[in-house]
Amino acid sequence: MLLRLLSLRPCGGWRCFTRPPAQSPLAVARSWASHVRSGSSGAPAAGRLAQPSFWAGARLLPRCLRRRLRPTGRLAVAALAAPALVGLGAAFCTRVLCQDAQRIEVICVAPPVEKEPDFNWAMFWTFLSPQFLALTAAVLFALGAALLNVQIPLLLGKLVNVVAQHMRVSEYLRTVREPAIRLLSIYGLQGALTFGYILLLSWIGEKVANSMRKQLFASLIRKEIAFFDANQTGQLVNRLTADIQEFKSSFKLVISQGLRSLTQTVGCFVSLYMISPKLTGLLVVVMPFLVGAGAFIGSSLRKLSRQAQEQVAKGTAVADEALGNVRTVRAFAMEPKEIEQYSAEVDQSSRLNMKLGMGIAFFQGLSNVALNCIVLGTIFVGGSLMAGEEITPGDLMSFLVSSQTVQRSMASMSILFGQVLRGMSAGARVFEFMSLAPETPLCEREELACSMLSGHIEFQDVTFSYPTRKTFPVLKNFNLTIPANKTVAIVGQSGGGKSTVAALLERFYEPTEGGIFLDGRDICTLDPTWLRGEIIGFINQEPVLFSTSILENIRFGRPCASEAEIHAAARLANADEFIRSFPDGYNTVVGERGVTLSGGQKQRVAIARALIKNPKILILDEATSALDAESEHVVQEALDRAVAGRTVLVIAHRLSTVKDADLIVVLSKGQVAEAGTHAELLRKGGIYAELIRRQTKDGV
């Protein structure tokens, strides 16, 4: 029995603190937290393990006490019932420790300096209100299950009294039937209600999370480009995944555990007081000490645990960087150095974890002693009260079970408090981006008739600073005219603002001052979706393909395009031949970001994707600069064909690619420094002539 007693408590504690070595700190913290959330953190486990001895003790206890056993006999009885209470106490301490894991998770997840947004209740209600009926039913079921849980100890007490009174089998079976059947029906009903509210809650949780995810994604993908300059993709994806998951779990827990625990704590305390005010007093005095001591020792373990987690994160970062950049590591033959660095981090991590394990072992051992003493005290006082006939054996039984319920409920409420805070801050982060309307709505304002569009573009006194760097003007009173069906090239030193001109024309950003006009209409009065989707084709230096087939990638330019149109666009882009040379032809899947294609092939697919919408305006932003001479030649050939009959803005470093442009503009410090044809600018002998001279010398 003693062995069983000892085996209970470490189980709960170790479940919280041991972890598989390969997991990331975040995953570890999550798994700890999910242990707690799913209620497997030790309390139920301890309770489950404690039950057989508890029932054995419960059966023997009244008999022994009725026969007025000597103190040694009472001690033996106490030893039988002890595991239940010890298990409960240990479970309670374990919960306190597990809270640490949850706090650690907060440390891992929360960015340290970011200001937390406020929780938007109104927005939450818009998601919850469609599930109102199901939610009401779930709440009622949960309350019903909790109230029945309060009844169960009292009925158990009555049953024990019957068991204790009747010694003859026939009489016993007759008398025990009625309370046993009542108890059984309550068990059944309680089980059905529990099934009902958990089912309803997971249904509601899924529905709410599902619509939150869709709405958040829809709202994110429509945000202006400046928003993505200011927010990291990883953070945004985290809001879509981890934050919504966190919010969903917290919401479900508040209804299921919170409501139930509160009802049970209040109800069982009333029952405890009614059974025995004296024993209740003992419990009320002892419990705060137990929790206080657990929290105190837990705080130093928490600190150690946090250090261990941070160390694991360091090791993970080293592995992540080395594996993610394996080509660079291989190219520099740095494998031994990386192994050494990773080993050092892992060794330090295991030293900290061993220290932590020792701390937990010490804590568990100490709490065993304390809890055993408390159990003995409870049994001792309870036994004395029974001996003085102040309470019946059944009362003691009810007391023990009710106190178990109270302890479990209080422990889960303490966990829940942290969970609610975390859930609300996760929810606030999700709602924050949902409620922000994009500064440039995607589908508003006017469209011009495409057939009437000539494609004449004018930048008039455009001044612009990026929203993330407002004090640094990239363009200053920039003026440029791109006549319809002409090709205008922008050249100049790196960082001069060439790509910014293209981004403004695409309406990725809005000019701070001045305006951009298309056929005399300010483009900010035009529908951006129409502008980008039908009028402007954009090809840049690093085309990004999606991990689907070549066919679908080209169709991305115009979703309603037929296969024949796709093939035609590919031919125009010099891509048809190489695509057909693949075994799967147009159905070849290109891998993540088009990794299975060469740079030149990717660029030609991107050109086909831009051409399929037959854009009136084409922007080529360094479209060939990442390619070798061979690929550049093929791609340039495709581009030369593509520009015919369109207004084209070319941005280029390699001046050889722009010398045939109708107009070449040299951009310097955000302003037009020179403009003219290739021959005019060479004659002028200014910046352009100098650039040409340098590139010819370098053989570019």
Ligand SMILES: Nc1ncnc2c1ncn2[C@@H]1O[C@H](COP(=O)(O)OP(=O)(O)OP(=O)(O)O)[C@@H](O)[C@H]1O
């Ligand atoms: N998203 C951004 N947020 C803030 N500043 C930016 C952003 N993009 C570019 N810049 C800054 O704007 C200036 C102009 O950048 P831009 O990319 O337009 O230059 P560029 O002439 O195209 O350069 P390159 O020839 O090297 O591509 C640079 O100083 C750059 O640091």
